[in-house]
Amino acid sequence: MAIILFDDNARNTLLPLTFTRPVADLRIGILTIAEKWGKHMAREFSFYTEEYLQAKFPMVIESDNFFINGSVCPDENLVAIISELQTGEAIVLDDVLIAVRLNMADAKSFSPDIYLSGALKYDSKVTRIQYPEHIFRNNDDELRKDFALLTNGRTSATISSTNTIIGDAFFAEEGAQAECCTFSAVNGPIYLANDTEVWEGTNIRGPFALCEYSQLKMGTKVYGATTIGPYCRIGGEVNNAVVWGYSNKGHEGYLGNAVVGEWCNLGADTNNSNLKNNYSTVKLWDYTTKGYRDTGLQFCGLIMADHAKSGINTMFNTGTVVGVNANVFGGGYPSTHIPDFAWGGSSGFEEYAYNKAMETTARVFARREHRTFNEAEQNILKTVFELTRDL
Incomplete structure (x- = not known):
């Protein structure tokens, strides 16, 4: 099971901080956002990010993959809901994709926009890092x-x-x-x-x-x-x-x-x-x-x-x-x-x-x-x- 932290349009509003890293590599609190998800879900993590960053921050796909929005910080409730997603299911908050679970074939063609339609609605508050001052x-x-x-x-x-x-x-x-x-x-x-x-x-x-x-x-x-x-x-x-x-x-x-x-x-x-x-x-x-x-x-x-x-x-x-x-x-x-x-x-x-x-x-x-x-x-x-x- 793989955790893949993906960049969405928050990557652009976080510039220049994200010129040199994926969004989930931002440190806030003690850990980076990616490290938080890795510890909460007890899994290794990788990144879906800009092509020029991939040599340093590669994406690793397995047979079972959780794509998680890299601008979102985990909490116990959100982790529990994402962990229970079935293959092909996604959750969104206010038209923002939070997470989707995909098999290997679908993971290879992943794009955040295509999973907004028909996704489950998440109605709790999340901490999302969209601007540098956040x-x-x-x-x-x-x-x-x-x-x-x-x-x-x-x-x-x-x-x-x-x-x-x-x-x-x-x-x-x-x-x-x-x-x-x-x-x-x-x-x-x-x-x-x-x-x-x-x-x-x-x-x-x-x-x-x-x-x-x-x-x-x-x-x-x-x-x-x-x-x-x-x-x-x-x-x-x-x-x-x-x-x-x-x-x-x-x-x-x-x-x-x-x-x-x-x-x-x-x-x-x-x-x-x-x-x-x-x-x-x-x-x-x-x-x-x-x-x-x-x-x-x-x-x-x-x-x-x-x-x-x-x-x-x-x-x-x-x-x-x-x-x-x-x-x-x-x-x-x-x-x-x-x-x-x-x-x-x-x-x-x-x-x-x-x-x-x-x-x-x-x-x-x-x-x-x-x-x-x-x-x-x-x-x-x-x-x-x-x-x-x-x-």
């Missing part, structure tokens, strides 16, 4: 759900007595290290994955997750609901942010109501605004309309796609969207739409030369011995470069 907005609920999923029936490892833990919803995996820190789980759970490090003087308020091999530097201040993905190094002040993995914010500076992709680096004293001076709602650049979309949110900070970088003292205005492999530097506020493969700052941008960008990316990968900047990774970035040259 990630930090829903992170509180997903942190709590993932914490319960990962810690059910288990006992936390013991951490040093030099720490102060307030509340009961605290869990540390084996190998997690912390000294002289404060963990307040009164407002939400706190999860420290294996081989994480929380350095002296750090204060954390849940809900919060620190994923494997990541570090919080000395004196870091973290407010919920925040997730730090694997292999990150974080310092300064962080509030309601999701940092996916392999990214660094190693120095002072504020990051709030934000999503930061993989392989990003925020230079020392990089700050983002998350509230406009006139307290009006925040608009974000939308790739589907090539214009600004009103989020309806008063608090909305930075959306940064994979491989983007900011120089020292960079200031991001409220509701800034930074594209894939953009390199931002210099004084003043850059525009709130920073294109993919852009090079520059408040005085303007030029195209970040592809070969130069790849040289930098190769050096960044080389810092992680277990990751290789292979042909699949290179081809994804080359395709994104070509797709976005005229945007």
Whole structure:
């Protein structure tokens, strides 16, 4: 039995975050959406996604296949209903295909649109990630759900007595290290994955997750609901942010109501605004309309796609969207739409030369011995470069 997470039109409204991954590879809570489904259904998973992503995110078809919408986060009720689907049956919510069960022959010709007619109606609420801001907005609920999923029936490892833990919803995996820190789980759970490090003087308020091999530097201040993905190094002040993995914010500076992709680096004293001076709602650049979309949110900070970088003292205005492999530097506020493969700052941008960008990316990968900047990774970035040259 195979679980296949498929992309629908949410893939386009989630750009630029989904230029480099399927929708179900988005991290929200502790796990990615795909990892959530895999654990709930106790099965391996694969992806139905854009052709240029398939070398890294292949689809695996078996004789029995559950195609599940990659923008939908699982819950116990939804998992139970999907598990009971018979071959050929589908469920929809408001004309959105949630899931369909298919044999091998039908799976090979799968397309989301053809299963809307005659599908079963699902009438309960689901958490669906359609826009970038949905990630930090829903992170509180997903942190709590993932914490319960990962810690059910288990006992936390013991951490040093030099720490102060307030509340009961605290869990540390084996190998997690912390000294002289404060963990307040009164407002939400706190999860420290294996081989994480929380350095002296750090204060954390849940809900919060620190994923494997990541570090919080000395004196870091973290407010919920925040997730730090694997292999990150974080310092300064962080509030309601999701940092996916392999990214660094190693120095002072504020990051709030934000999503930061993989392989990003925020230079020392990089700050983002998350509230406009006139307290009006925040608009974000939308790739589907090539214009600004009103989020309806008063608090909305930075959306940064994979491989983007900011120089020292960079200031991001409220509701800034930074594209894939953009390199931002210099004084003043850059525009709130920073294109993919852009090079520059408040005085303007030029195209970040592809070969130069790849040289930098190769050096960044080389810092992680277990990751290789292979042909699949290179081809994804080359395709994104070509797709976005005229945007």
